[in-house]
Amino acid sequence: MTETNSVQSSEFELIRWIQQQVGICDRLLCGIGDDCAIDQLPINQLLLTSNDLLIEDVHFTRAWISMFDLGRKSVAVNLSDIAAMGGTPRALFLGIGRSKHLKEADLKDFIRGFIHEAKQHDVVLAGGDTCGSPGPLIVSVTVQGQVPAGKAVARHGACCGDAIYVSGTLGDSALALKLLQSGQTPPPALAQRFHTPSARIDVGRYLSKNELATAMLDVSDGLLADMNHLLVASAVGAELDLAALPLSQAFRSALARDPGLIDLALAGGEDYELLFTSSRHDLEQTAMPAPGVAKIGHITAGAGIILRQDNGDMYQCLRPGFDHFATH
């Protein structure tokens, strides 16, 4: 509610610069620069939409991540929601609340990273909003995608007896964060999973196309919390095999020194892997798109999650879930 000396102000100049970075996009009928973006979905494709807020010192800490990587990550965590439905992303919308101390060069690095990651997946930045923030840097991302009618994979379709799978490896991102929080430098393999996660678009689309998944979501709050969402939606329970959790070499090395770290793979959060159920019990042996999947358990008729150890004993995870409201 304040004014500058010119209608040709910094906000409009920034928008013009962003338009130049995005370049020409043939897919959209109208992109950045009008009141709305205009898109036309192909026939028989459903529209998928998700959005996320990322707030400085809640979702990210500038001391730990470059602005370029933050831009990339802002895209990846949103694309992950499209992947979790088996969809293909089309367009992104970016709202930026610019904090007082954010230099223009840093803001541009953020946008360069954002557009870089979007282009990796053939997604276009189609619109947004820019303003000043009297507090933290604020990033609001909305992603739209498409999925053929009848092919979207929801959370509620898991059936008793279904096998449970997860893509990639678990806990890497949470371990990197734990090391950063204690003042250590995480090994590159872990840091990369924390700073520049990859949305598992190809895995999700393969499962959707071949109708292999009965229920799916992405692991953002931690395996147990997200597993619980899937179980509640499907009104079933699960038994997970602790020894079957897919762990990276870097994570296993740390685990060998501190067995308690297994809880980071169970409830660490920010994995951005796909967790899904299937009536097929051999998918881990299938030629899935990278990074492949691991079978970690099966759906039961009960409620809740049983964590089974190698010796048959039950395991109790001591790390609670993740709640974005709990930061204050």
Added chain:
Amino acid sequence: MTETNSVQSSEFELIRWIQQQVGICDRLLCGIGDDCAIDQLPINQLLLTSNDLLIEDVHFTRAWISMFDLGRKSVAVNLSDIAAMGGTPRALFLGIGRSKHLKEADLKDFIRGFIHEAKQHDVVLAGGDTCGSPGPLIVSVTVQGQVPAGKAVARHGACCGDAIYVSGTLGDSALALKLLQSGQTPPPALAQRFHTPSARIDVGRYLSKNELATAMLDVSDGLLADMNHLLVASAVGAELDLAALPLSQAFRSALARDPGLIDLALAGGEDYELLFTSSRHDLEQTAMPAPGVAKIGHITAGAGIILRQDNGDMYQCLRPGFDHFATH
């Protein structure tokens, strides 16, 4: 990046409460509660999307607006972008960054107002994101709408000789804000325009359906700033007739006491009226949907805006434009 004692946490409880407020929606294939919302646009309809960030003490001041009205306004200012393309809104996505001092009852009032305004226009709250904010209250809104193929009205179609129209009245919202800023209570007619503006969906749709507008946008930054956007996009100029500006009775009363207030109608902002051009020069006499339109000038071959007074002299607006980055 912090945790609570339970995965059944406040964030999930709030989302369940919001789901209950939204109720059952037949239109969406999937609404709140999965990784993405799923929607199916009717055949031959294009997808319109816009998004906005609203930040406490930048875009709103809690002392001046109830949380219910803030919820309504958050919807209206976004729907206004759909109106400006001649579209029909379908779905809204809401991101909330909850400030430390925001009580749950206030948050729920906000969401009640949001859903109330959405339902007025048959729009569904289809998804969103909730988290804590270490700073101000943050509201991120994305709106999706539809428009028949070939019927969207962009900013760039104005031609030399076109008449220029604006819906409703100008300056009411800015005058209400000026009174609030000086510690006065605005008359209800002005306060209502500031707190609960209405998106001119019916006007926009009428113009689009009947192919009456050559270019259109909504007046959010002030008439001159938004007129300038239209002119730059269309590569034309404009001559505006100062005496033709549509003003409310309440605004005229204030203007009689202080003629300088006319600048609020020219550059005050937050009008959320539609500004458009047309090859037809008699639209103000047409049976347009409420609140009707006024002819305020015409498009010229030159560049920039000439403001013409009754006596033929040019008028110089002393109030500059609006820049969301200028708050710090």
